[in-house]
Amino acid sequence: MSTAFEFPKIHSFIPFYTKQPNATVLNNQLDSWCEILLGYCQHYKITSMSPITGKILHSQLEEDEIKDIPSLFENKSIKRVANDEFKTLIFKHLISNQNKAELKNPKSPENGVIVFWRSLAEWAQVLYSFVQKTGQLGSVLTVYELTKSTDSGLTDDIRNLEYDLLVKVLKVLVKQGKAQILMSEDGHEIGGVKIV
Amino acid sequence: MGQQPSTPKITAQDRAIFQLKQQRDKLKQYQTKLTSVIERQNQLAKQAITKKDPERAKFFLRSKRQQETTISRTYEQLDNLEKLIGTIEFKSIEKDVIYGLQQGNEVLKKLNSEMSMDKIDKVLDDLEDERVKVDEVSDMLGMGSLTNGDEQEVDEELERLELEVNGKKTANEPTKVNLPDVPVDVPDSLELPEVPVSVKLPEVPTGIPAEDPSQRKEEHEPIAA
Known part of the structure; x- marks a missing residue:
C-alpha cells in the first residue's frame, strides 16, 4: 500500500x-x-x-x-x-x-x-466472478487455493481473505444455489467449495 | 423447501479431486515451512561463523542441504498430484463430451427414423395428387392458369414498364468506349538517335554533264495520234 x-x-x-x-x-x-x-x-x-x-x-x-x-x-x-x-x-x-x-x-x-466495508452479497459477487473468469466453475476449489496459494492467479480482491469472512461469503453463495461446501477431513472446518 | 434453488451436487469425483487438492495444499504449506527453516539455518550458520565455530556452522549447513533435497523431492510429488488432478478433471470432461455425443446421436437417430424414404415418397405423392385435384377443379370452374397469349402480354407489359422507368435513358446513353489509358510515367529523356556531326555528302559535280538532246526531245514530243 x-x-x-x-x-x-x-x-x-x-x-x-x-x-x-x-x-x-x-x-x-x-x-x-x-x-x-x-x-x-x-x-x-x-x-x-x-x-x-x-x-x-x-x-x-x-x-x-x-x-x-x-x-x-x-x-x-x-x-x-x-x-x-x-x-x-x-x-x-x-x-x-x-x-x-x-x-x-x-x-x-x-x-x-x-x-463489512463491502457487503456479503458484494463479496459473493467478487468471488463468483473470479471463479467464472478463471474458468473454474464446476470444479472443486480448496479454501487454501482460494485465499492463500501464490500460484493460482488470485486477484488482489480475494488474496489473503479472512477465513471467517470467506465462510460467510460462501454461505451466501450456497443460499443462492451457486455453491456447495465440502468439509475438511476433521469435519470442523470448511475445506473446499464447488461453485457452479 | 420447494422455493429454494437446488444446491449443486458433490459427486464422488469431486470428493476425490478435493482430497487430492488438499494433499497438494499440504505439500505447498510444507514447502513454505521448509523454506523458512532453511532461511533460519542459513542465519544460524552465519552466526556460528562470526562466533568462530566452524563445526556448528557445518552442522547447520548440512541440515540445510538436507531440507533442500527434501524440498526438491516434494516438488516431484506435487507434480504427480497436479498431473493426477489434471487427468481426473480432463477425463470427467471427456465423459461429459461422450455423454453429449450419445445424446446428440440418439436425437439424430430419432429424427432420421421419422424421415424414412417411403414416408417421404408417400407425402410427396399425396401432395402431387392434391395439386392435380386443385387444377382439375379450377379448370372446371374456368379459372385455369394463364394461357400462352396471356403470358406474352405480360412480357410485353413488363418491357413497356421497363422502358418507362429507365428505358429512355439507357437507350440514349452512349456506350462506353474503351480507350487505352494515358501512359502515366513518361521517360525523362526520349532516346533519339544522335544527330550526326559530320555528314559526308557526295561532292557537288563541278562540270555539267553534256545533255543528250535527242532523249529529252522524245519526252516532250507529243505522241503521234
Whole structure:
C-alpha cells in the first residue's frame, strides 16, 4: 500500500475523541466515526478488528505493510486517543445501528468483529466472478487455493481473505444455489467449495 | 423447501479431486515451512561463523542441504498430484463430451427414423395428387392458369414498364468506349538517335554533264495520234 489513508478533518478535532453527553450529538459523532472506520478498513483492506482495543485483527495486505498502517483511534498530532470504552461504543453502533459489522462470536467479543466495508452479497459477487473468469466453475476449489496459494492467479480482491469472512461469503453463495461446501477431513472446518 | 434453488451436487469425483487438492495444499504449506527453516539455518550458520565455530556452522549447513533435497523431492510429488488432478478433471470432461455425443446421436437417430424414404415418397405423392385435384377443379370452374397469349402480354407489359422507368435513358446513353489509358510515367529523356556531326555528302559535280538532246526531245514530243 503506497498511499496512506487520508483522515477527514474531523479526525483532528479534539472533542471527537471523547464521548459527547448530548444524545443527538453523540449519535452524529458515532456516525462520523463509523464512516471513517469503514473508509479506513476499505483502504487498508482490514476485514476484522477487536471491538475492545480497536486492534487490527486481519488485513489482506502483506505483513510488512500492515505494520505501517496508522492507528485509527489515535491522533498523535493533537495528542488525542479514544479510550477502550468509547471504541466499544463505536463498534456497537457499527454493528447494531448500521449493520456494517458482525461479531465473529456473539458470546466472546474479544474474538473480533468482521467489518463489512463491502457487503456479503458484494463479496459473493467478487468471488463468483473470479471463479467464472478463471474458468473454474464446476470444479472443486480448496479454501487454501482460494485465499492463500501464490500460484493460482488470485486477484488482489480475494488474496489473503479472512477465513471467517470467506465462510460467510460462501454461505451466501450456497443460499443462492451457486455453491456447495465440502468439509475438511476433521469435519470442523470448511475445506473446499464447488461453485457452479 | 420447494422455493429454494437446488444446491449443486458433490459427486464422488469431486470428493476425490478435493482430497487430492488438499494433499497438494499440504505439500505447498510444507514447502513454505521448509523454506523458512532453511532461511533460519542459513542465519544460524552465519552466526556460528562470526562466533568462530566452524563445526556448528557445518552442522547447520548440512541440515540445510538436507531440507533442500527434501524440498526438491516434494516438488516431484506435487507434480504427480497436479498431473493426477489434471487427468481426473480432463477425463470427467471427456465423459461429459461422450455423454453429449450419445445424446446428440440418439436425437439424430430419432429424427432420421421419422424421415424414412417411403414416408417421404408417400407425402410427396399425396401432395402431387392434391395439386392435380386443385387444377382439375379450377379448370372446371374456368379459372385455369394463364394461357400462352396471356403470358406474352405480360412480357410485353413488363418491357413497356421497363422502358418507362429507365428505358429512355439507357437507350440514349452512349456506350462506353474503351480507350487505352494515358501512359502515366513518361521517360525523362526520349532516346533519339544522335544527330550526326559530320555528314559526308557526295561532292557537288563541278562540270555539267553534256545533255543528250535527242532523249529529252522524245519526252516532250507529243505522241503521234
